[in-house]
Amino acid sequence: MSAAFINRVARVLVGTLGAQLITIGVTLLLVRLYSPAEMGAFSVWLSFATIFAVVVTGRYELAIFSTREEGELQAIVKLILQLTLLIFVAVAIAVVIGRHLIESMPVVIGEYWFALAVASLGLGINKLVLSLLTFQQSFNRLGVARVSLAACIAVAQVSAAYLLEGVSGLIYGQLFGVVVATALAALWVGKSLILNCIETPWRMVRQVAVQYINFPKFSLPADLVNTVASQVPVILLAAKFGGDSAGWFALTLKIMGAPISLLAASVLDVFKEQAARDYREFGNCRGIFLKTFRLLAVLALPPFIIFWFIGEWAFGLVFGEAWAESGRYAVLMVPLFYMRFVVSPLSYTIYIAQRQSMDLLWQLALLLLTFICFTLPDSVDSVLWFYSIAYAVMYFVYFWMSFQCAKGDAK
Known part of the structure; x- marks a missing residue:
């Protein structure tokens, strides 16, 4: 096992350790602020959000590690951003049109469907940002991004417990934390990459969509x-x-x-x-x-x-x-x-x-x-x-x- 590999693991490990310590620490508080039934309802909602988050990127973020030149990378990023927004809008329209389908799902989904859609979008973009930091070998920033996500969710959920009733605090705390942490991590990717992605021609975007x-x-x-x-x-x-x-x-x-x-x-x-x-x-x-x-x-x-x-x-x-x-x-x-x-x-x-x-x-x-x-x-x-x-x-x-x-x- 090379020293470089161990060093990289250690750098990511520090950030991941911080994120997990925050998660475990806040869990000690949450189990005293919420009942098992409320935690169960939130977990059902989060399960749906996690499932939908897989769809919004089309899993094209995995293709980032197979790109061989800068142009391909920029095109992939632009493609992913377009997909996430398109799927988000499509889901919102589908929910409005097919309201009866939502009513057949668990109660917590029907009551918090819009928060579910926004959280799924945020989680999908968060995966993209973390993949970019990994591709750039920015392992220190990657670790900080993980800590930021855990910390934002933790602070928001604990604070919401005193402002909202029942499972609402857990759901809106999760939503707030994901959005804020993802926005912060996106800044670390680099302004130049984001601008270049915006300027990438449609021809290149279509090409990488087919290639991968x-x-x-x-x-x-x-x-x-x-x-x-x-x-x-x-x-x-x-x-x-x-x-x-x-x-x-x-x-x-x-x-x-x-x-x-x-x-x-x-x-x-x-x-x-x-x-x-x-x-x-x-x-x-x-x-x-x-x-x-x-x-x-x-x-x-x-x-x-x-x-x-x-x-x-x-x-x-x-x-x-x-x-x-x-x-x-x-x-x-x-x-x-x-x-x-x-x-x-x-x-x-x-x-x-x-x-x-x-x-x-x-x-x-x-x-x-x-x-x-x-x-x-x-x-x-x-x-x-x-x-x-x-x-x-x-x-x-x-x-x-x-x-x-x-x-x-x-x-």
């Missing part, structure tokens, strides 16, 4: 399916077992997602840049793939083993007895979280090799398994245990697929 069509053609469906698979459990739990179960599950995902985001996401930010560079120069990225795998697999093992024995007790101690159930959920899902931690960053090799069709098939199988796990069992424990084991197995398959792509011989 595999991203919306395969990556968008695959990532949409993956996002639905990751977000739909909260929705299904709320529908089948009530808002409290959804709230406990949401806290489990947030807290257990912290170590995954903390290191795995930091490694990914650096790994995808170096792996893409190796793949362009040598036709494969096998070396950095295996080194990163060993790092993640060894690093994650001790803390997950310890958590298996003390997880439920730790949740009750930190968040209060009302949230101890979240700790029990987390222990049941340890196999899932470990495999996700190790495999998720490495799976980016599928995009680098542009084998999105493989990814789509895997994501469809994952979504099917998710619905089976959350609909057939008749108890929360059975649901979570089947879900954890099924996902662990699927992530093992994902690892094998990613390794084949890293070798440069995927078919």
